[in-house]
Amino acid sequence: MSTWRIASRFFRHDWRRYVAFVGSTAFTVMIYFLYTALSMHPDLQGGYPYARQAVQGMKAAAVVIAIFAFLFLLYSSSSFVRLRMKELGLLSLLGVSKRQLIQIILGENLIIAAVSLAAGLGVGLLLLKLFFMGISALLRLPRELPFSAGVGVWLRTILVFGGMFAAVSVASLRAVLRRSVVELVRAGRKPKAAPRFSAWRLALGLLLLIGGYLWAGSPNPTMVVTGVVPVTLIVSLATLILIREASIACLSWLHGWGRYYYRPGPFLTISQLAYKIQDNYRVLAATAILVAVILTAIGTAFTLYALSTSDAVNTYPIAVQLVQYGGTDERPSIAAVHAVLAKHGLDRMPRRELVALRGRLTGRKLDVAVVPYSFYREIRADGREALNSGDDHEAILVFPRALLHGQRKEAESWNDRVQIGEEELALTVKPDEAGRLVNPGRHLLYNLVVSDVVYDGLANRVAPGQRIHISMWTGDWRGRAMQQASSELSALFAGQEKKLVSTTTGQYQAQVTQMGLLVFIGVFVSLVFIAACFSLLYSRLFTDIEEDRRYACRLQQVGVTTRELRGQALSQMAVIFFLPFVVGLVHSTVAMHALGTLTRRTVLHYGWGAALLFLFLFGAFFLGTGQLYWRALQDGLQREARSGVF
Amino acid sequence: MTILKASGLTKVYGSSRRAETRALDGFSFEVEKGRFVGIMGPSGSGKTTLLNVLATIDAPTSGTVLVDGLDTSRLKGEELALFRRKRLGFVFQDYNLLDSLSIEENIALPLVLDRRPLTAIKRRVEEVAAWLGIEELLNRFPYEVSGGQQQRAAIARAIVHEPVLVFADEPTGNLDSRSARAVMDAFTLINARAGATILMVTHDPFAASFCQTVFFIRDGRLYTEIHRGDGRQAFFQQILDVLSQMGGAYDEHVADRV
Ligand SMILES: Nc1ncnc2c1ncn2[C@@H]1O[C@H](COP(=O)(O)OP(=O)(O)OP(=O)(O)O)[C@@H](O)[C@H]1O
Ligand SMILES: [Mg+2]
Numbered sequence: 001m002s003t004w005r006i007a008s009r010f011f012r013h014d015w016r017r018y019v020a021f022v023g024s025t026a027f028t029v030m031i032y033f034l035y036t037a038l039s040m041h042p043d044l045q046g047g048y049p050y051a052r053q054a055v056q057g058m059k060a061a062a063v064v065i066a067i068f069a070f071l072f073l074l075y076s077s078s079s080f081v082r083l084r085m086k087e088l089g090l091l092s093l094l095g096v097s098k099r100q101l102i103q104i105i106l107g108e109n110l111i112i113a114a115v116s117l118a119a120g121l122g123v124g125l126l127l128l129k130l131f132f133m134g135i136s137a138l139l140r141l142p143r144e145l146p147f148s149a150g151v152g153v154w155l156r157t158i159l160v161f162g163g164m165f166a167a168v169s170v171a172s173l174r175a176v177l178r179r180s181v182v183e184l185v186r187a188g189r190k191p192k193a194a195p196r197f198s199a200w201r202l203a204l205g206l207l208l209l210i211g212g213y214l215w216a217g218s219p220n221p222t223m224v225v226t227g228v229v230p231v232t233l234i235v236s237l238a239t240l241i242l243i244r245e246a247s248i249a250c251l252s253w254l255h256g257w258g259r260y261y262y263r264p265g266p267f268l269t270i271s272q273l274a275y276k277i278q279d280n281y282r283v284l285a286a287t288a289i290l291v292a293v294i295l296t297a298i299g300t301a302f303t304l305y306a307l308s309t310s311d312a313v314n315t316y317p318i319a320v321q322l323v324q325y326g327g328t329d330e331r332p333s334i335a336a337v338h339a340v341l342a343k344h345g346l347d348r349m350p351r352r353e354l355v356a357l358r359g360r361l362t363g364r365k366l367d368v369a370v371v372p373y374s375f376y377r378e379i380r381a382d383g384r385e386a387l388n389s390g391d392d393h394e395a396i397l398v399f400p401r402a403l404l405h406g407q408r409k410e411a412e413s414w415n416d417r418v419q420i421g422e423e424e425l426a427l428t429v430k431p432d433e434a435g436r437l438v439n440p441g442r443h444l445l446y447n448l449v450v451s452d453v454v455y456d457g458l459a460n461r462v463a464p465g466q467r468i469h470i471s472m473w474t475g476d477w478r479g480r481a482m483q484q485a486s487s488e489l490s491a492l493f494a495g496q497e498k499k500l501v502s503t504t505t506g507q508y509q510a511q512v513t514q515m516g517l518l519v520f521i522g523v524f525v526s527l528v529f530i531a532a533c534f535s536l537l538y539s540r541l542f543t544d545i546e547e548d549r550r551y552a553c554r555l556q557q558v559g560v561t562t563r564e565l566r567g568q569a570l571s572q573m574a575v576i577f578f579l580p581f582v583v584g585l586v587h588s589t590v591a592m593h594a595l596g597t598l599t600r601r602t603v604l605h606y607g608w609g610a611a612l613l614f615l616f617l618f619g620a621f622f623l624g625t626g627q628l629y630w631r632a633l634q635d636g637l638q639r640e641a642r643s644g645v646f
Numbered sequence: 647m648t649i650l651k652a653s654g655l656t657k658v659y660g661s662s663r664r665a666e667t668r669a670l671d672g673f674s675f676e677v678e679k680g681r682f683v684g685i686m687g688p689s690g691s692g693k694t695t696l697l698n699v700l701a702t703i704d705a706p707t708s709g710t711v712l713v714d715g716l717d718t719s720r721l722k723g724e725e726l727a728l729f730r731r732k733r734l735g736f737v738f739q740d741y742n743l744l745d746s747l748s749i750e751e752n753i754a755l756p757l758v759l760d761r762r763p764l765t766a767i768k769r770r771v772e773e774v775a776a777w778l779g780i781e782e783l784l785n786r787f788p789y790e791v792s793g794g795q796q797q798r799a800a801i802a803r804a805i806v807h808e809p810v811l812v813f814a815d816e817p818t819g820n821l822d823s824r825s826a827r828a829v830m831d832a833f834t835l836i837n838a839r840a841g842a843t844i845l846m847v848t849h850d851p852f853a854a855s856f857c858q859t860v861f862f863i864r865d866g867r868l869y870t871e872i873h874r875g876d877g878r879q880a881f882f883q884q885i886l887d888v889l890s891q892m893g894g895a896y897d898e899h900v901a902d903r904v
Contacts, residue, residue, distance in 0.1 A: 194746075194787055258764045267758045271746040554742050558755060558803070559731020561724050 024535035029120025113165035195278040205241035244281035291584025299607030301522035312508035320473040363416035372455035396449040477504035549636035655709035669695040671866035684857035735804030737814035750784035756807040794825025855882035
């Protein structure tokens with residue numbers, strides 16, 4: 001028999017094992033190809049506004065994908081080789097030479113590499129147009145990106161993955177050649193010790209987990225920010241320890257609970273499951289961590305998207321705002337804005353004028369815009385709490401609210417001095433963190449509210465250069481007319497440093513674009529992780545199938561019915577699938593809680609939304625794989641049954 | 647009372663005319679309740695096929711099997727599996743214990759599948775294990791005990807639920823002569839103590855000499871049957887005589903075995 005025939009026989013014997021491996025590798029190739037094609041697109045090398053960031057993001061994502069793909073390939077192929085140790089050992093026992101053995105392994109790897117590359121590149125090419133369309137829409141490029149995939153893109157993808165495949169083949173060759181024939185034949189046939197858990201490792205794992213969770217759950221934003229990397233490491237380690245120890249402890253406890261355990265379902269499942277978890281806990285832990293990363297990444301992207309868009313109105317509370325610095329005549333610019341608004345039918349928006357004074361809070365070392373109390377009252381009248389302070393010696397400092405901000409708690413009030421030009425005043429300052437009064441701009445971030453009397457006095461004395469003239473049009477900021485007006489306005493004042501126009505709509509648009517891109521990249525990278533996650537679970541399942549068949553066959557011989565067998569196999573599989581999911585979900589919930597601390601909002605539902613989405617994917621995958629697995633198990637059983645029981 | 651009755655059993659393998667094997671050819675016999683019965687015959691004579699058909703694992707091409715008066719060909723699918731696990735017990739050449747369960751749990755398996763209450767299960771398992779001298783091993787796992795001990799555990803499992811019939815195919819096939827003797831003693835004991843009806847296929851005249859009746863099968867037909875009189879030694883000699891009468895590959899086999 002030629003080596004070629006031997007290799008192809010292996011393939012036909014258990015094609016299901018190859019499917020996941022080739023499928024997920026092809027998928028990774030495809031994603032890498034798409035990202036590379038985009039980042040090397042000639043049109044993007046020029047300068048669209050957000051394109052540069054996008055290209056940077058894509059390049060970073062491509063590197064992450066490449067590294068991840070390499071680790072994934074390495075792992076999959078090593079478990080692949082372990083699977084076939086016995087077959088290869090038998091072959092060499094039957095007189096197949098070392099050279100032929102090498103040929104078989106290399107041949108097989110070559111085929112897998114070729115098929116994965118071809119499939120990945122083929123599908124990638126088909127999807128490229130769609131991908132470009134999506135990206136163009138997201139980046140709001142003036143012209144859709146034309147279809148383009150130069151030689152460089154192909155070459156890079158093939159070189160990167162070809163190199164990986166070569167490295168992985170060498171690794172698997174080494175693994176096989178290092179072992180003697182006897183070791184090969186015996187591989188995986190050692191009797192396994194009964195799974196036991198160690199109490200101190202369980203305690204250590206719990207301690208690490210609780211420590212990590214407490215750190216991440218700290219109400220102090222600074223703690224949360226410094227904790228990101230260490231907590232991730234600590235919790236990953238805890239997962240690795242606990243997924244084995246805690247599961248086995250749990251199963252042992254169920255085992256000891258006679259009344260529950262001595263029933264058909266638990267009896268057949270629990271001990272078998274303990275062995276499975278003992279054998280596979282590394283994969284389960286890796287999957288759990290992957291799930292946590294995926295859920296957190298998608299949840300965070302959604303959160304930032306949702307918050308930053310809803311936050312547009314908080315960061316830019318004034319629908320249209322024109323700011324003019326210095327003492328020039330403000331009327332022509334106001335008229336120009338009015339004309340644009342009128343052109344779009346928006347001339348009935350109420351307008352309010354305000355002169356803010358540039359000052360400095362010397363105690364706090366902050367540049368502030370001084371505004372009168374009557375203005376503050378007016379703004380805060382619409383529902384938000386207003387600090388009551390019409391007193392001449394008191395002032396209110398209005399803080400801007402940022403989306404992610406590790407802010408310390410402000411004091412009730414403090415004594416400070418404000419300097420405006422030559423003037424200096426001593427004041428008692430109270431903080432107001434209920435949101436901005438005006439859109440941000442130079443000197444406008446922090447607003448100091450003083451009594452009208454004090455304000456009037458100052459306003460009369462300061463030099464014109466200290467005055468900031470603000471014109472505000474308030475009202476509904478949504479709608480197409482507003483959008484068009486907004487872009488016309490920003491074009492009108494482009495390049496004029498002393499006259500600034502800002503609109504809520506404009507801010508909203510910018511956020512949608514930037515965050516949309518973030519979500520897009522996040523979801524795409526997550527897709528690769530998801531594929532890897534599924535592939536890990538899938539290949540684990542089919543790695544053990546011989547053993548499962550033996551187990552199922554024995555059960556059948558003592559009279560376990562097909563239905564019971566199916567229930568047993570599927571419930572066991574369900575635990576292997578959903579245990580990592582649940583663990584990952586708990587981790588990501590803690591992570592989302594931490595994100596909530598940073599955003600000072602409840603964002604858990606975004607994480608759970610992502611989880612629900614993922615649960616559907618996971619469920620569908622479970623059902624599909626469950627079918628395949630059960631059929632594969634039955635195939636083997638029927639083979640056994642045909643040869644009789646005795 | 648007849649517990650097992652086979653009449654006109656025929657089993658033909660391979661449907662096309664050119665590759666037809668008649669593994670059973672009109673085989674008929676009856677087994678009385680509480681008997682310990684052996685089945686012997688040359689290799690390829692149809693012993694395994696017979697056991698598979700009797701145990702409802704395989705359907706005969708024609709003929710009927712009555713177990714405790716019930717025609718087993720009437721049973722379908724799930725019913726068949728349930729019948730097999732409630733009414734029959736099996737002992738296999740390779741013991742067939744589940745590696746992930748302790749010896750105790752392995753023995754308890756049929757009772758658990760039958761949803762018996764926990765206390766009844768525990769009591770019954772201890773009782774049976776005590777008969778077979780494996781009560782010390784209950785908490786060990788299959789890979790922690792010897793082959794003979796595993797086979798005795800398998801026998802315990804086969805009778806724990808008081809089946810009407812216990813089938814065994816070459817139960818001593820993987821064992822050395824000392825372990826084989828312990829296993830045969832165990833069979834004899836459960837036959838006497840629990841009144842279990844046992845049907846055992848074996849190549850081994852020594853093992854067969856523990857039976858009360860031995861049926862001989864050749865070319866799928868009943869060749870003859872002999873009954874044990876007084877001593878086991880005499881019965882052993884009788885078996886050897888029939889085997890040499892039947893001829894074939896038996897002589898050499900026996901020669902190097904005894
Ligand atoms: N599944 C099958 N398909 C076709 N022929 C079969 C099948 N099983 C058994 N046979 C044939 O039927 C005949 C009887 O086989 P069986 O296994 O019953 O013999 P046996 O007495 O158990 O032999 P041994 O002592 O070697 O175990 C043999 O000729 C065998 O080749
Ligand atoms: Mg046989």
